[in-house]
Amino acid sequence: MRLPSLIQGDRFAHRAFIRLTRLLGADADDVVKVIFHRPAFFGGPFIAFAREAMRGPSAWSAGERELFGSVVSSANECAFCVGTHEVITENLLGAGALRNWEDGGHGPRATATCRFLQKLTREPDAIDRADVRLVLDAGVEPCALLEAVYVAVLFNLINRIANALDFGYRSDSVRIRGAAMLHRMGYTVPGFLMR
Numbered sequence: 001m002r003l004p005s006l007i008q009g010d011r012f013a014h015r016a017f018i019r020l021t022r023l024l025g026a027d028a029d030d031v032v033k034v035i036f037h038r039p040a041f042f043g044g045p046f047i048a049f050a051r052e053a054m055r056g057p058s059a060w061s062a063g064e065r066e067l068f069g070s071v072v073s074s075a076n077e078c079a080f081c082v083g084t085h086e087v088i089t090e091n092l093l094g095a096g097a098l099r100n101w102e103d104g105g106h107g108p109r110a111t112a113t114c115r116f117l118q119k120l121t122r123e124p125d126a127i128d129r130a131d132v133r134l135v136l137d138a139g140v141e142p143c144a145l146l147e148a149v150y151v152a153v154l155f156n157l158i159n160r161i162a163n164a165l166d167f168g169y170r171s172d173s174v175r176i177r178g179a180a181m182l183h184r185m186g187y188t189v190p191g192f193l194m195r
Contacts, residue, residue: 063092
């Protein structure tokens with residue numbers, strides 16, 4: 001379902017930003033349009049949470065956090081978010097990063113954490129102490145596991161919004177440019193647009 005205000009923006013500054021990005025070939029993606037819709041209620045808090053979870057101080061690298069977001073998005077079958085965050089993950093961790101985590105391609109800590117987040121996403125009621133113990137035994141500190149869970153919370157939220165509102169891309173090149181812009185901007189949006 002597409003709300004008209006999500007397509008074109010419901011405030012002048014938002015409409016101008018959406019048009020400007022389209023003219024520049026970057027195209028504001030559907031996540032940007034959703035955060036513009038109710039910036040005080042949803043957009044501002046969501047962006048602050050995303051910036052802290054994905055680029056704030058952490059035991060995990062930015063690439064590992066992008067991998068976690070991609071794994072959660074894949075578990076939620078959110079093609080839109082996988083499409084964006086797989087590009088960023090591969091830019092940070094190398095080609096095939098999303099495909100080789102299960103084989104330990106990013107180390108035992110990341111593999112154990114990805115497995116935990118995948119199960120947490122698909123079967124949250126089935127998580128028990130044994131699942132947590134597997135992650136801790138792989139060398140993940142409790143605070144690092146909590147940081148990974150924050151990434152899962154972030155992506156579980158936006159995946160559901162993306163799937164419910166049928167987020168998409170105009171083209172594959174727009175998807176790749178959008179991912180590059182998100183990575184460059186580090187999950188920030190100009191403050192004047194969040195009023």
